[in-house]
Amino acid sequence: MLNADKIRKDFPILSQNVNGKPLVYLDSAATSQKPAVVIGELSRYYSKDNANIHRGVHTLAERATALFEGVREKTAKFISASSPKEIVFTQGTTEAINLVAYSWGKANLTSKDTVLLTIMEHHSNLVPWQLLSKELGFKLEFIMVTEDGYLENPEETIRKVKPKLLAFVHVSNVLGTINPVKKLSKVAHKVGATVLIDGAQAVSHTSVNVQSLGADFYAFSAHKMLGPTGVGVLYGRRDLLESMPPFMGGGEMIREVSLDKSTYKDSPHKFEAGTPNIGGVAGFGAALDYISGVGMDGIKTHTEELTAYALDSLSKIDGLRIYGPRNPEDHGPVIAFTVEGIHPHDLATVLDGEGIAIRSGNHCTMPLHKHFDLVATARASFALYNTKEEVDKLAEAVLEAKKVLGA
Numbered sequence: 231m232l233n234a235d236k237i238r239k240d241f242p243i244l245s246q247n248v249n250g251k252p253l254v255y256l257d258s259a260a261t262s263q264k265p266a267v268v269i270g271e272l273s274r275y276y277s278k279d280n281a282n283i284h285r286g287v288h289t290l291a292e293r294a295t296a297l298f299e300g301v302r303e304k305t306a307k308f309i310s311a312s313s314p315k316e317i318v319f320t321q322g323t324t325e326a327i328n329l330v331a332y333s334w335g336k337a338n339l340t341s342k343d344t345v346l347l348t349i350m351e352h353h354s355n356l357v358p359w360q361l362l363s364k365e366l367g368f369k370l371e372f373i374m375v376t377e378d379g380y381l382e383n384p385e386e387t388i389r390k391v392k393p394k395l396l397a398f399v400h401v402s403n404v405l406g407t408i409n410p411v412k413k414l415s416k417v418a419h420k421v422g423a424t425v426l427i428d429g430a431q432a433v434s435h436t437s438v439n440v441q442s443l444g445a446d447f448y449a450f451s452a453h454k455m456l457g458p459t460g461v462g463v464l465y466g467r468r469d470l471l472e473s474m475p476p477f478m479g480g481g482e483m484i485r486e487v488s489l490d491k492s493t494y495k496d497s498p499h500k501f502e503a504g505t506p507n508i509g510g511v512a513g514f515g516a517a518l519d520y521i522s523g524v525g526m527d528g529i530k531t532h533t534e535e536l537t538a539y540a541l542d543s544l545s546k547i548d549g550l551r552i553y554g555p556r557n558p559e560d561h562g563p564v565i566a567f568t569v570e571g572i573h574p575h576d577l578a579t580v581l582d583g584e585g586i587a588i589r590s591g592n593h594c595t596m597p598l599h600k601h602f603d604l605v606a607t608a609r610a611s612f613a614l615y616n617t618k619e620e621v622d623k624l625a626e627a628v629l630e631a632k633k634v635l636g637a
């Protein structure tokens with residue numbers, strides 16, 4: 231059993247008052263808070279080991295390189311990749327998906343192909359494909375969602391469309407839906423598709439095994455899993471990465487350069503042009519250690535309990551509508567909702583006055599909001615450091631907001 235009260239002490243930011251009230255941080259889906267060990271590792275790295283990697287023979291350069299490559303190994307183990315060579319460091323999920331689009335996509339997609347997405351995608355797994363489809367002329371098709379937030383006939387759609395690429399989100403950042411990655415990857419592979427999974431909202435609270443999920447590519451961000459901003463990961467199956475051209479050109483990624491041509495390093499270094507976020511990767515390593523120390527099983531159980539509790543207490547509020555699966559087993563720790571008669575921005579503002587941080591807006595999923603005939607929703611999201619008392623405060627504050635705003 232995870233002890234959230236004890237865990238909270240590891241997160242310095244949580245022990246403050248906001249607007250005169252103890253901070254209740256329910257916006258971890260946007261970015262998670264960082265434990266002291268991550269903040270400390272950033273400071274330690276810059277105080278002791280800072281140097282550019284891969285290029286120097288001096289001691290600090292060797293230390294920084296060993297640290298950076300060590301975190302690559304740690305990351306590979308964390309998601310059960312078969313080799314650290316399958317881990318590319320990026321700036322975040324967005325860059326990881328763009329890397330696949332502009333490297334794999336340009337090399338493999340033609341005007342005869344179809345890329346199949348879902349309408350619950352974050353813009354970062356939609357806009358890159360729109361841009362590329364304008365350039366290459368391939369078709370974009372979408373798996374729709376049901377009223378209760380599940381993918382609608384995904385297997386049939388995959389079999390019918392026979393896409394060259396199936397790209398979809400593991401856990402929706404709005405509906406919370408946990409998509410059946412393993413099942414859909416299997417169907418997609420049978421029709422010859424490559425599978426890209428956006429894991430931004432999954433890796434922080436569930437064990438991910440990229441091999442058993444059947445992901446060919448899996449993208450995620452460090453900042454949503456207790457790590458620093460500016461670091462992300464693209465997992466790519468080794469044979470795929472080896473076959474792909476570089477995404478960006480520059481230093482670090484080359485083997486030999488003459489004035490008219492260059493040869494490139496093997497992956498993953500082929501995809502890491504320029505000086506990477508070395509300090510951020512060091513901090514990410516500390517975040518992975520912290521999560522492993524707490525234990526993913528405990529984190530999963532805790533966030534599942536909080537989600538079930540919140541689904542239950544919010545759904546009792548008159549006029550409050552939750553979007554996404556009602557079955558907590560299918561619902562990651564992200565709950566989007568509206569309250570009749572209150573704009574989500576007004577609700578978020580009133581809650582902020584109570585020290586409660588939730589998000590309001592379209593959460594970078596405009597097509598999904600349009601599908602539900604919405605412009606915006608309020609969204610509460612939970613992490614290992616949240617408690618049932620905080621969920622109670624959320625529900626009480628929503629009731630109070632209804633009174634204050636006359637809804």
Ligand SMILES: Cc1ncc(COP(=O)(O)O)c(C=O)c1O
Pocket residue numbers: 259260321322323324325352354355399401402403428430431451
């Ligand atoms: C499901 C999903 N995909 C992609 C992203 C983009 O992540 P980043 O901004 O870290 O690149 C987010 C961020 O909110 C997300 O929730």
